[in-house]
Amino acid sequence: MPVPHIRLATLDDEDALARLDRATWSPLHAVTPPPRQPYEPFFRDRSGPREHLVAELDGRLVGYIRLGFAxxxxxxxxxxxxxxxxxxxxxxxxxxxxxxLRAAVDEARRQGARRISLRVLGHNTPARKLYESEGFAVEGVQPEEFRLDGAYVDDVLMGRAL
Known part of the structure; x- marks a missing residue:
């Protein structure tokens, strides 16, 4: 199985990232409505290319992680x-x-951060297991913080030292 290549996003990635965002939208992880069709800008004022790391497999963009200030x-x-x-x-x-996730932790360290945090929906078991396996711990839970797809969902706060 090929190893993903991780790199900093560029402005040229915007269309591919917008398509990926639309294709992966799900109430399992999203608290906002689906991205508008056919195109809603992916990059914004507080989250431009330098706040995104992208993953490529065989030269094709297949993932991203957004890292910013808390x-x-x-x-x-x-x-x-x-x-x-x-x-x-x-x-x-x-x-x-x-x-x-590992690249984001490395980038946060490179930027001089001492901690990294995230929020994940309580019912997103695959993501929670990934974060826990990489050293993130639950630091708080906001019960029934969101109503998604007809159900109340917890907002789980996780973090770790760097």
Whole structure:
């Protein structure tokens, strides 16, 4: 099985990332409505190419992870937050999510962060297992924080030291 190549996103990745975002949208992990068709810009003011690492398999973009500051506060500048992770359906099980997560941890360290955090929906068992296997621990739970697809869902806060 090929090893995913991880790199920093570029402006040229925008269309492929927007398509991936639309294709992977699911109430398993998304609290927002599906991306609008046919095209909603992927990159935004607070999440441009430099906040994204992308994964390629055989030269094709198959995943991304968004890494940013947890808040805009100077007193919180030592923390990075994973603000999104997506892997194409056909690339699941190939180690893409794990490779992206490890690359984000390395990038957070390179940026001088001391902690990394994330939020994951309580019913997203595959993601929670991945995060736990990479050293993230549950640091809090907001019970029934979201109502998705007719059910109340917990918002689980996870983090780890770097």
């Amino acid at each position: 808040t805009d506060l100077a007193s919180n500048a030592h923390v990075r937050q994973i603000r999104g992770l997506a892997v194409a359906e056909e690339a699941r099980g190939a180690g893409v999510g794990r490779a992206l």
